[in-house]
Amino acid sequence: MAEQEETNPWGSKSWSYLSSLRQQSPLIQCITNLVSMDLIANTLLAAGASPAMIHSILEIPDFTPHTQSVLINVGTLTPEWLPAMKAAAGVANQFGKPWVLDPAAVGASGFRLKACLELIELKPTVIRGNGSEIISLSMASIGSGKGADSLHESSDALEAAKSLAKSSGAIVAISGSVDFVTDGQRVVGAHNGLPMMQKITASGCAVTALIAAFVAINPTHAFEATASAFSVFGLAGEIGMGLAKGPASLRMHLIDSLYALDQETVLHRVKITSFS
Amino acid sequence: MAEQEETNPWGSKSWSYLSSLRQQSPLIQCITNLVSMDLIANTLLAAGASPAMIHSILEIPDFTPHTQSVLINVGTLTPEWLPAMKAAAGVANQFGKPWVLDPAAVGASGFRLKACLELIELKPTVIRGNGSEIISLSMASIGSGKGADSLHESSDALEAAKSLAKSSGAIVAISGSVDFVTDGQRVVGAHNGLPMMQKITASGCAVTALIAAFVAINPTHAFEATASAFSVFGLAGEIGMGLAKGPASLRMHLIDSLYALDQETVLHRVKITSFS
Amino acid sequence: MAEQEETNPWGSKSWSYLSSLRQQSPLIQCITNLVSMDLIANTLLAAGASPAMIHSILEIPDFTPHTQSVLINVGTLTPEWLPAMKAAAGVANQFGKPWVLDPAAVGASGFRLKACLELIELKPTVIRGNGSEIISLSMASIGSGKGADSLHESSDALEAAKSLAKSSGAIVAISGSVDFVTDGQRVVGAHNGLPMMQKITASGCAVTALIAAFVAINPTHAFEATASAFSVFGLAGEIGMGLAKGPASLRMHLIDSLYALDQETVLHRVKITSFS
Numbered sequence A, B, C: 001m002a003e004q005e006e007t008n009p010w011g012s013k014s015w016s017y018l019s020s021l022r023q024q025s026p027l028i029q030c031i032t033n034l035v036s037m038d039l040i041a042n043t044l045l046a047a048g049a050s051p052a053m054i055h056s057i058l059e060i061p062d063f064t065p066h067t068q069s070v071l072i073n074v075g076t077l078t079p080e081w082l083p084a085m086k087a088a089a090g091v092a093n094q095f096g097k098p099w100v101l102d103p104a105a106v107g108a109s110g111f112r113l114k115a116c117l118e119l120i121e122l123k124p125t126v127i128r129g130n131g132s133e134i135i136s137l138s139m140a141s142i143g144s145g146k147g148a149d150s151l152h153e154s155s156d157a158l159e160a161a162k163s164l165a166k167s168s169g170a171i172v173a174i175s176g177s178v179d180f181v182t183d184g185q186r187v188v189g190a191h192n193g194l195p196m197m198q199k200i201t202a203s204g205c206a207v208t209a210l211i212a213a214f215v216a217i218n219p220t221h222a223f224e225a226t227a228s229a230f231s232v233f234g235l236a237g238e239i240g241m242g243l244a245k246g247p248a249s250l251r252m253h254l255i256d257s258l259y260a261l262d263q264e265t266v267l268h269r270v271k272i273t274s275f276s
Helices: A002-006 A008-025 A037-047 A059-067 A082-094 A111-121 A131-138 A154-168 A195-199 A203-217 A219-241 A247-260 A263-269 B002-006 B009-024 B039-047 B058-066 B082-096 B110-121 B131-139 B154-168 B196-200 B203-215 B217-240 B247-260 B263-271 C001-005 C010-026 C037-047 C057-066 C082-094 C110-119 C132-140 C154-168 C196-201 C203-217 C219-241 C247-260 C263-269
Strands: A027-031 A051-054 A069-073 A099-102 A126-130 A171-175 A179-180 A186-189 A272-274 B027-031 B049-051 B068-072 B099-102 B125-128 B171-175 B179-182 B187-190 B272-274 C027-031 C050-051 C071-073 C099-102 C126-130 C172-173 C179-182 C187-190 C272-274
Touching: A008 A037, A008 A219, A008 A263, A027 A037, A027 A059, A027 A082, A027 A203, A027 C037, A037 A051, A037 A203, A037 C196, A037 C247, A059 A082, A059 C110, A069 A082, A069 A195, A069 A203, A082 A099, A082 A111, A099 A111, A099 A247, A099 B002, A099 C203, A111 A131, A111 B058, A111 B131, A111 C050, A126 A131, A126 A154, A126 A203, A126 A219, A131 A154, A131 A171, A131 A186, A131 B187, A154 A171, A171 A203, A171 A219, A179 A219, A186 A219, A195 A219, A195 A247, A195 B027, A195 B039, A203 B058, A219 A247, A219 A263, A219 A272, A247 B039, A247 C247, B009 B039, B009 B154, B009 B203, B009 B217, B009 B263, B027 B058, B027 B082, B027 B203, B039 B049, B039 B203, B039 B247, B058 B082, B058 C001, B068 B082, B082 B099, B082 B110, B099 B110, B099 B203, B110 B131, B110 C057, B125 B154, B125 B217, B131 B154, B131 B171, B131 C071, B154 B171, B154 B179, B154 B187, B171 B203, B171 B217, B179 B217, B187 B217, B196 B217, B196 B247, B196 C037, B203 B217, B203 C132, B203 C263, B217 B247, B217 B263, B217 B272, B247 C037, C010 C037, C010 C203, C010 C219, C010 C263, C027 C037, C027 C057, C027 C203, C037 C050, C037 C203, C037 C247, C057 C110, C071 C082, C071 C203, C082 C110, C099 C203, C110 C132, C126 C132, C126 C203, C126 C219, C132 C154, C132 C172, C154 C172, C154 C179, C172 C203, C172 C219, C179 C219, C196 C219, C196 C247, C203 C219, C219 C247, C219 C263
Parallel strands: A027 A051, A027 A069, A069 A099, A099 A126, A126 A171, B027 B049, B027 B068, B068 B099, B099 B125, B125 B171, C027 C050, C027 C071, C071 C099, C099 C126, C126 C172
Antiparallel strands: A171 A179, A179 A186, A186 A272, B171 B179, B179 B187, B187 B272, C172 C179, C179 C187, C187 C272
């Protein structure tokens, strides 16, 4: 395995992102859904980042300029939250900071779809969804998902993702049994992770938050940062599974493992391959 | 014990609900309080259902028709949330889908009591509360509880529950050292569970969510579904307690155990008895 | 060590608060941020209190008079929540009940700072923050923190804390590697706890909630109650760390340990020293 990794630069790339994150502890503003706040904050803290759940539109002019990246997740969107999301995305753009969109359950309603399409106009650096969410966004249509759960395999959404990446200018990332990342041309697949992670609520939201943190480290290489975040999160799940007895203990051990991940493990076990 | 269960159909009924839930993975819309979202979502995922925390009134016309049941919990009610709750209950009724009410801390204020009485006008399939909550609802009076905690044993609320079931047409379920379920005539008691579960915040909310999932499997037998959900949740707690050292580890092991519950355990250990 | 504690009254004071809490189970109203609700409720339940997350302004006249203390935490403040916070503080004052302010991330914006200064006008019994938060409050200036994380050691904020205690009339408590408590004259340091607790989101919020519970036991000795709450929470963390492998398992074992803390452990291991 070590041999394979020596010819594959992703292990050392991923380690470089994670170790920089621990060293720099960037401030990540999270405007996220009500279900995911606890897991996202704990994921970011365990990874070395400094999360801030601040979502009032009144605070964005003072606060957002000091952040290193912004996460926006529409999982429990209401009309009251949307202006703050747009304002935060706007300030991020103005100050040259990356921002990441999680279009959670975008297919649930016309309201949510319209909100996500408006947010995409504000040029997210990365968009991360499951297969159904990426297909909904790409086709601008609702009804393709099952709430926050996907009805599509990630590979089914690959063409939709490429098309969305080209039209939006964002890196597009699809979670699934393999996680895919594309800039519209290149495609890589991140193979770490395991199915039981889907039984942990907000685990998708948490990986988007980790992407926001990795992108903060090097905004000009968002493609690499996104693929690395997928693999590091999946790897933490794999290691956590060694101690877990079910989804709740997996959640705990995943966070513990993310906190403890060491260089050797990342170098040897990150598995990202090119598909383009 | 196996003998007793052979003459008692509840073990096989409960298993039938749980195994159908795992197979069908119904979509359960949860409009619930801010404290309980994480535990409810993880409970539903562990049990095999697909939870969706979607509470904006704008999304209900698009989304609610696709759900298999709706959970409404007033634990952190504000006036802004109430119209969406009513709209979701209305859509559930219109599409013949069951919906379940958790009148959390209904005795805390006149505002909350009035809201719950208005929701009951919208014909919930099941109402699940603790003893104090059921007494408050039945007497339409406040001050009988202690926030979300009960000042009454479940058995004290049995007559109130029968009366509420008759007046509302709902199955009424009371959590306590024994959990009772009544349709106004029949009464059964579910004996699984243990006192430390009350030290886990939102454990009552979580069992109401599980009731909503079980009722989705067979809406015409809500009485049986409710009693079965109580016992399955309590049984997961009993098994979890074998590994737990306190309320936080019990919470984790309960979810893990719910995920792993097997047929033999359910058949042999579910304990539901008739009281009428 | 036993000898030291015999000459140090804090072990028996702390035990007296904790055992009274378990016996009396006071009702604590929490108007707190969205990230912290689950951990705060579970912390209060494990310690023996009865938490109630009730934040609608409509409910305060009915509900707040029945509580034994009120916790107000501005971590995810929006303009809609502020009037209810002020109303609850006002009712607490009117009924002679203590209330505790957590000025979470007060340096994040002018809006938040102004809100906290207005809340301080309503005479909190205790204010608990990290070093950066206490400095922001004392200087009435923003930008001194990093979201919810501190850029200052607790000892750096000691003069600011004394000054804030004098001007506000509140007990002021600073979390850090040593936790300090001052009434403007006296200063004590609570030495229990460990650095990894800062990697648990909302652990600061949780200790403020425990302070609110301890203060409910004896509102006229808020200085002693606050120092005792710090040490009991820190001690639960120390014991939990014996079983933990990282921040997520520490969170779990901390709550379990708080639930199980016994007299001998509290008497022997609470470490609070005088600095004035």
